[in-house]
Amino acid sequence: MSNIYVKKAQPQDLPAIMKIIDNAKALLKADGSPQWQDGSPDETTFINDINHGNCWVLKVDNQIAGTATLLTTPDANYENISDGQWKNTSAPYATIHRIAISPDYRGMSLGKFFLSNLITLGTHAGINNFRIDTHELNQRMQHLVQQFNFEYTGIIYVNPTEDSRRLAFELNLEN
Template sequence: MAAIYIRQAIETDLPRIMEIINQAKALLKADGSPQWQNGKPNEDVLTEDINQKHCWVLMVGNEIAGTATLLDIDDPNYAQIDGNWITDGVPYTTIHRIALSADFRGQHLSDFFFSNLISLSLQKGFSTIRIDTHALNQRMQHLIQKNGFEFCGIVHVEPGKDGERKAYELQL
């Protein structure tokens, strides 16, 4: 079996990252979720993630199998929550824009990806990790809960009902 690990994304990874993001957008659409159906994340957003050194790729051997953004700055969308965070006023990382290539689905690689992102958060000195997803994104909710995150409430990433996200937190 090939080595499975994460590394920081670089600019030349962008075409493959966009391919994976577009596959995820199609899957979300097929599942009936409006998440990621408004044009974002797009190339500009992901280029910024790469330039800010927040974008990570899941590698299987020499092939990019997934992508995620790990922010180590406060997410302004998390300032207001209909509910309660487990921690308040504590620095945290946030997992955003996580997606796995259709070529690698069904291999439980998302578990490796989450594990590596959690470990990376700890290495960076953070013991609190947050993530959100749309209420109709059942796949992601399953992965989030499977990896120990607790539901905390609803945050808004954009106006309107489609902008509501179920917010989760993991305190290590």
Template sequence: MSLIYIRKAAKNDLEQIMPIIDEAKKFLKEDGNPQWQSGYPDADAINADIDQDAAWVLIVDQKIAGYTAVASGSDPNYHQIDGLWKNDLDPYVMLFRVAISNEYRGMHLASYLLSSLISLHYRVAYELNL
């Protein structure tokens, strides 16, 4: 049975994260999705996530298998969406740059990654009475 967990990403994880990001770019391109085809996200974006304490990795048997960035608060980009939020008063958490290594694709690990982060951030918000 595999040991699977999430943890904050660190600067020394970048060399394992970037190939996962590159695989995701290729996967999106092959699927006809234009997202991530202009070079973004790049190492600078991932480093910025790490610097902002927003970067998370999914670990499977001591190996980085996935990556995502998590931000909370208000994102100015969401103030310009076509339509309206049903509730724009409550705080929210945003998950960005979700990528799973090709080695682990099809194992439903993205669900584990996202569920773990949602649970973690929900607990923090609950404890802070947000």
């Protein structure tokens, strides 16, 4: 059995994180998705996430196998939603962004383990509502969030271009 856990990313983790992100960008491109093909997320994004304590890494036998960002403050991109609505607008929510698993660890269901741990971290912070978005061509992420009973809630935009159109999902847990 492997030693698998989640910890806050540190500045020295950045090269491994960027390698995982570059591989994820290539995988999205191969899948025909324009998501992450405009240069974002970039190294500056992850430096900011790390410096604010929002970036997490998934470790397997002391190797970084995945990365994700967990925001526990409101996300400006989620203020406007079209073709639907958020189910819970009164309670605080956490947003999960930039989740990616190294190609060296794909097929091990680590995405499920990581997402479960991110939700646990959020609940530990007193948050029971979670939001996540993905491009409509990112079937892998859609499959993952549906396994956790996230509900499709509408469309958000991460910037003003049409390629920034994202499917928005929400999970509301019991208090």
